[in-house]
Amino acid sequence: xxxxxxxxxxxxxxxxxxxxxxxxxxxxxxxxxxxxxxxxxxxxxxxxxxxxxxxxxxxxxxxxxxxxxxxxxxxxxxxxxxxxxxxxxxxxxxxxxxxxxxxxxxxxxxxxx
Amino acid sequence: xxxxxxxxxxxxxxxxxxxxxxxxxxxxxxxxxxxxxxxxxxxxxxxxxxxxxxxxxxxxxxxxxxxxxxxxxxxxxxxxxxxxxxxxxxxxxxxxxxxxxxxxxxxxxxxxx
Numbered sequence: 170x171x172x173x174x175x176x177x178x179x180x181x182x183x184x185x186x187x188x189x190x191x192x193x194x195x196x197x198x199x200x201x202x203x204x205x206x207x208x209x210x211x212x213x214x215x216x217x218x219x220x221x222x223x224x225x226x227x228x229x230x231x232x233x234x235x236x237x238x239x240x241x242x243x244x245x246x247x248x249x250x251x252x253x254x255x256x257x258x259x260x261x262x263x264x265x266x267x268x269x270x271x272x273x274x275x276x277x278x279x280x281x282x
Numbered sequence: 283x284x285x286x287x288x289x290x291x292x293x294x295x296x297x298x299x300x301x302x303x304x305x306x307x308x309x310x311x312x313x314x315x316x317x318x319x320x321x322x323x324x325x326x327x328x329x330x331x332x333x334x335x336x337x338x339x340x341x342x343x344x345x346x347x348x349x350x351x352x353x354x355x356x357x358x359x360x361x362x363x364x365x366x367x368x369x370x371x372x373x374x375x376x377x378x379x380x381x382x383x384x385x386x387x388x389x390x391x392x393x394x395x
Contacts, residue, residue: 175324178322201382203384205386210388211388211389212286212372212386212387212388212389213386215383215384215385218382218383258325262382268313268332268384269327269330269340270382270384272324272325272326273324274322274324
Protein backbone atom coordinates (compact mmCIF):
# COMPACT_ATOMS: atom_id res chain seq x y z
CA UNK A 170 0.00 0.00 0.00
CA UNK A 171 0.83 3.66 -0.07
CA UNK A 172 3.61 4.89 2.19
CA UNK A 173 4.40 8.54 2.86
CA UNK A 174 7.73 9.81 4.17
CA UNK A 175 7.70 13.36 5.52
CA UNK A 176 10.69 15.47 6.42
CA UNK A 177 11.93 17.23 8.41
CA UNK A 178 10.18 16.26 11.65
CA UNK A 179 11.05 19.60 13.21
CA UNK A 180 11.64 23.00 11.66
CA UNK A 181 12.55 26.29 13.34
CA UNK A 182 12.63 29.48 11.27
CA UNK A 183 12.75 33.21 11.89
CA UNK A 184 9.71 35.33 11.17
CA UNK A 185 9.79 36.43 7.53
CA UNK A 186 11.87 33.47 6.37
CA UNK A 187 10.53 30.60 4.29
CA UNK A 188 10.09 27.01 5.43
CA UNK A 189 9.86 23.95 3.21
CA UNK A 190 8.36 20.57 4.09
CA UNK A 191 8.73 17.65 1.70
CA UNK A 192 6.75 14.43 1.42
CA UNK A 193 7.71 11.48 -0.73
CA UNK A 194 5.10 8.86 -1.54
CA UNK A 195 5.38 5.41 -3.09
CA UNK A 196 2.18 4.62 -5.01
CA UNK A 197 2.31 6.09 -8.53
CA UNK A 198 -1.47 5.61 -8.80
CA UNK A 199 -2.26 8.05 -5.98
CA UNK A 200 -4.05 11.03 -7.45
CA UNK A 201 -5.18 13.25 -4.60
CA UNK A 202 -2.89 14.77 -1.99
CA UNK A 203 -3.55 16.97 1.00
CA UNK A 204 -1.86 19.30 3.45
CA UNK A 205 -3.29 19.67 6.93
CA UNK A 206 -2.35 22.08 9.71
CA UNK A 207 -2.73 21.16 13.37
CA UNK A 208 -2.53 23.96 15.92
CA UNK A 209 -1.88 23.11 19.58
CA UNK A 210 -4.78 21.28 21.18
CA UNK A 211 -6.81 21.27 17.99
CA UNK A 212 -7.81 18.91 15.23
CA UNK A 213 -6.41 18.88 11.72
CA UNK A 214 -7.46 21.74 9.47
CA UNK A 215 -7.42 21.15 5.72
CA UNK A 216 -5.03 23.62 4.06
CA UNK A 217 -5.12 22.44 0.48
CA UNK A 218 -6.10 19.56 -1.78
CA UNK A 219 -3.82 18.96 -4.76
CA UNK A 220 -4.16 16.75 -7.77
CA UNK A 221 -2.93 16.53 -11.36
CA UNK A 222 0.76 16.64 -12.27
CA UNK A 223 3.55 19.08 -11.45
CA UNK A 224 1.12 21.60 -10.13
CA UNK A 225 1.73 24.70 -8.14
CA UNK A 226 -1.06 25.88 -5.91
CA UNK A 227 -0.86 29.06 -3.96
CA UNK A 228 -2.75 29.68 -0.77
CA UNK A 229 -2.61 32.40 1.82
CA UNK A 230 1.07 32.58 2.69
CA UNK A 231 2.06 29.21 1.25
CA UNK A 232 2.76 27.38 -1.99
CA UNK A 233 2.23 23.71 -2.71
CA UNK A 234 4.09 21.85 -5.42
CA UNK A 235 3.22 18.36 -6.62
CA UNK A 236 5.84 16.56 -8.71
CA UNK A 237 4.34 13.24 -9.81
CA UNK A 238 7.45 12.23 -11.72
CA UNK A 239 9.51 12.20 -8.53
CA UNK A 240 6.47 11.32 -6.35
CA UNK A 241 7.05 14.36 -4.16
CA UNK A 242 4.73 16.85 -2.57
CA UNK A 243 6.08 19.99 -0.93
CA UNK A 244 4.72 22.81 1.18
CA UNK A 245 6.55 26.13 1.18
CA UNK A 246 5.57 28.60 3.89
CA UNK A 247 6.55 31.93 2.38
CA UNK A 248 7.42 34.81 4.75
CA UNK A 249 6.51 32.77 7.81
CA UNK A 250 4.80 34.49 10.74
CA UNK A 251 4.15 33.27 14.31
CA UNK A 252 0.63 32.16 13.36
CA UNK A 253 2.20 29.54 11.12
CA UNK A 254 3.62 27.73 14.15
CA UNK A 255 1.88 24.36 14.11
CA UNK A 256 2.29 20.74 13.07
CA UNK A 257 1.82 20.15 9.35
CA UNK A 258 0.80 16.80 7.86
CA UNK A 259 0.81 15.66 4.28
CA UNK A 260 -1.53 12.88 3.16
CA UNK A 261 -2.07 10.80 0.05
CA UNK A 262 -5.20 8.92 -0.96
CA UNK A 263 -4.60 5.20 -0.97
CA UNK A 264 -6.53 4.40 -4.14
CA UNK A 265 -8.57 1.85 -2.25
CA UNK A 266 -12.09 1.42 -0.90
CA UNK A 267 -13.06 3.68 1.96
CA UNK A 268 -11.71 7.07 0.83
CA UNK A 269 -8.67 6.31 2.97
CA UNK A 270 -5.67 8.56 3.39
CA UNK A 271 -2.09 7.72 4.36
CA UNK A 272 -0.48 10.42 6.48
CA UNK A 273 3.11 11.48 6.94
CA UNK A 274 4.47 11.65 10.49
CA UNK A 275 4.08 15.43 10.66
CA UNK A 276 6.46 18.40 10.83
CA UNK A 277 6.46 20.62 13.87
CA UNK A 278 7.14 24.18 12.69
CA UNK A 279 8.20 26.92 15.08
CA UNK A 280 8.34 30.49 13.80
CA UNK A 281 10.55 32.64 16.04
CA UNK A 282 9.97 36.40 16.25
CA UNK B 283 -20.11 25.30 8.55
CA UNK B 284 -19.84 21.54 8.69
CA UNK B 285 -18.64 20.24 12.01
CA UNK B 286 -17.24 17.16 13.69
CA UNK B 287 -17.43 17.06 17.47
CA UNK B 288 -15.92 14.59 19.90
CA UNK B 289 -16.63 13.72 23.50
CA UNK B 290 -15.07 13.62 25.93
CA UNK B 291 -12.17 15.94 25.06
CA UNK B 292 -10.03 14.35 27.69
CA UNK B 293 -10.27 11.15 29.69
CA UNK B 294 -8.25 9.22 32.23
CA UNK B 295 -8.99 5.50 32.37
CA UNK B 296 -7.67 2.58 34.38
CA UNK B 297 -6.01 -0.42 32.84
CA UNK B 298 -8.58 -3.09 32.08
CA UNK B 299 -11.50 -0.69 32.14
CA UNK B 300 -13.92 0.03 29.32
CA UNK B 301 -13.67 3.30 27.42
CA UNK B 302 -16.08 4.71 24.87
CA UNK B 303 -15.15 7.69 22.72
CA UNK B 304 -17.95 9.40 20.81
CA UNK B 305 -18.03 11.34 17.58
CA UNK B 306 -20.87 13.34 16.03
CA UNK B 307 -20.88 15.00 12.62
CA UNK B 308 -23.29 17.44 11.06
CA UNK B 309 -21.66 17.26 7.61
CA UNK B 310 -24.18 14.77 6.25
CA UNK B 311 -21.14 12.71 5.21
CA UNK B 312 -21.27 9.01 4.51
CA UNK B 313 -17.76 8.13 5.70
CA UNK B 314 -16.44 8.37 9.23
CA UNK B 315 -13.03 7.43 10.61
CA UNK B 316 -11.19 6.91 13.86
CA UNK B 317 -7.46 7.62 14.05
CA UNK B 318 -4.92 7.61 16.81
CA UNK B 319 -2.04 10.05 16.93
CA UNK B 320 1.27 9.18 18.52
CA UNK B 321 4.49 11.13 18.36
CA UNK B 322 6.61 9.86 15.50
CA UNK B 323 3.74 7.96 13.87
CA UNK B 324 1.49 10.62 12.47
CA UNK B 325 -2.13 9.47 12.24
CA UNK B 326 -2.99 5.81 11.98
CA UNK B 327 -6.40 4.52 10.97
CA UNK B 328 -8.17 2.28 13.50
CA UNK B 329 -11.67 1.77 12.07
CA UNK B 330 -13.88 3.43 9.53
CA UNK B 331 -17.45 3.25 8.31
CA UNK B 332 -19.21 4.17 5.09
CA UNK B 333 -22.77 3.49 6.16
CA UNK B 334 -24.78 3.24 9.36
CA UNK B 335 -24.72 -0.13 11.13
CA UNK B 336 -21.53 -1.16 9.37
CA UNK B 337 -17.87 -0.73 10.30
CA UNK B 338 -14.58 -1.71 8.67
CA UNK B 339 -11.14 -2.42 10.08
CA UNK B 340 -8.41 0.06 9.41
CA UNK B 341 -4.67 -0.45 9.72
CA UNK B 342 -4.45 -0.95 13.51
CA UNK B 343 -7.80 -2.37 14.72
CA UNK B 344 -6.53 -4.72 17.43
CA UNK B 345 -7.88 -3.82 20.85
CA UNK B 346 -10.59 -1.54 19.45
CA UNK B 347 -14.19 -1.90 18.38
CA UNK B 348 -16.34 0.61 16.55
CA UNK B 349 -20.04 1.30 16.31
CA UNK B 350 -21.99 3.39 13.79
CA UNK B 351 -25.59 3.50 15.00
CA UNK B 352 -26.55 6.35 12.66
CA UNK B 353 -25.05 8.42 9.88
CA UNK B 354 -24.17 11.17 12.36
CA UNK B 355 -22.61 9.12 15.15
CA UNK B 356 -19.53 6.92 15.32
CA UNK B 357 -18.08 5.48 18.52
CA UNK B 358 -14.75 3.90 19.36
CA UNK B 359 -14.79 1.32 22.12
CA UNK B 360 -11.86 0.03 24.13
CA UNK B 361 -13.23 -3.02 25.97
CA UNK B 362 -10.07 -3.58 28.04
CA UNK B 363 -8.00 -0.43 28.02
CA UNK B 364 -4.22 -0.89 28.12
CA UNK B 365 -1.31 1.44 28.76
CA UNK B 366 -0.32 1.26 25.09
CA UNK B 367 -3.63 2.85 24.14
CA UNK B 368 -2.66 6.16 25.70
CA UNK B 369 -2.83 8.56 22.75
CA UNK B 370 -4.84 11.33 21.15
CA UNK B 371 -7.80 10.03 19.15
CA UNK B 372 -9.30 11.87 16.21
CA UNK B 373 -12.57 11.34 14.44
CA UNK B 374 -13.06 12.50 10.86
CA UNK B 375 -15.73 12.45 8.19
CA UNK B 376 -15.72 12.61 4.43
CA UNK B 377 -18.28 12.80 1.69
CA UNK B 378 -19.19 10.09 -0.77
CA UNK B 379 -16.68 7.95 -2.59
CA UNK B 380 -13.70 9.58 -4.31
CA UNK B 381 -13.88 13.01 -2.72
CA UNK B 382 -11.18 12.03 -0.18
CA UNK B 383 -11.09 15.27 1.83
CA UNK B 384 -11.49 14.40 5.47
CA UNK B 385 -12.74 16.85 8.10
CA UNK B 386 -11.50 16.32 11.61
CA UNK B 387 -12.84 16.74 15.11
CA UNK B 388 -10.80 18.42 17.87
CA UNK B 389 -9.51 15.15 19.29
CA UNK B 390 -9.77 13.25 22.59
CA UNK B 391 -6.73 12.89 24.79
CA UNK B 392 -6.90 9.47 26.46
CA UNK B 393 -4.57 8.54 29.29
CA UNK B 394 -4.64 4.97 30.55
CA UNK B 395 -3.06 4.46 33.97
